[in-house]
Amino acid sequence: MEFSSKLLENAVNEMSQLPGVGKRTALRLVLHLLRQPTTQTLDFANALSTMRTEIKFCKSCHNISDTDMCEICANPNRIEDVVCVVEDIRDVMAIENTSSFKGLYHVLGGKISPMDGIGPNELNIQSLVEKVKQGVVKELIFALGSTMEGDTTNFYIYKQIQDYDVKTSTIARGISVGNELEYTDEVTLGRSIINRIPFEASLKS
Numbered sequence: 083m084e085f086s087s088k089l090l091e092n093a094v095n096e097m098s099q100l101p102g103v104g105k106r107t108a109l110r111l112v113l114h115l116l117r118q119p120t121t122q123t124l125d126f127a128n129a130l131s132t133m134r135t136e137i138k139f140c141k142s143c144h145n146i147s148d149t150d151m152c153e154i155c156a157n158p159n160r161i162e163d164v165v166c167v168v169e170d171i172r173d174v175m176a177i178e179n180t181s182s183f184k185g186l187y188h189v190l191g192g193k194i195s196p197m198d199g200i201g202p203n204e205l206n207i208q209s210l211v212e213k214v215k216q217g218v219v220k221e222l223i224f225a226l227g228s229t230m231e232g233d234t235t236n237f238y239i240y241k242q243i244q245d246y247d248v249k250t251s252t253i254a255r256g257i258s259v260g261n262e263l264e265y266t267d268e269v270t271l272g273r274s275i276i277n278r279i280p281f282e283a284s285l286k287s
């Protein structure tokens with residue numbers, strides 16, 4: 083692709099770093115931004131840069147937050163000894179949408195995936211194990227989806243905490259085969275949280 087402007091080329095190159103955005107799409111989007119009023123394009127750029135520099139991760143559950151402690155963890159009406167283990171904020175949003183869960187979350191930041199070089203140390207697992215060791219968690223609900231990586235991660239965490247006094251359960255299997263939680267419909271997801279099954283039982287099936 084030949085550009086008459088280096089500035090345009092730079093913007094297109096940056097835009098095409100986004101997943102699923104090829105050079106042609108990037109050019110179309112950049113030209114769109116160029117046609118917009120200057121203030122609108124600057125607002126867009128500012129929103130991205132402010133988000134990137136100012137966003138925080140909750141010091142308790144690791145969810146994306148604007149404050150040191152996220153709104154869910156800071157809410158006194160939540161049941162703080164029931165913790166739902168999820169991969170990322172999209173799962174938190176999906177489960178919150180069901181209004182079926184009043185406990186807290188623990189956001190791992192991914193799943194164990196040796197193929198992608200993601201081991202337990204790359205994830206927020208140790209802080210979860212610490213919470214269990216300190217006795218502040220009575221029940222852990224695994225909600226990682228039934229992929230091989232999800233199963234591996236669940237089992238790894240289970241092994242770390244099985245000697246402690248904590249109940250483990252998992253959302254009903256099969257609801258998210260081949261799909262992530264965010265794509266599961268609210269009713270099904272909500273029901274699977276309410277009807278969660280003991281983790282040990284899921285290992286036998």
Ligand SMILES: [Zn+2]
Pocket residue numbers: 140141142143144145151152153154155156
């Ligand atoms: Zn939090």
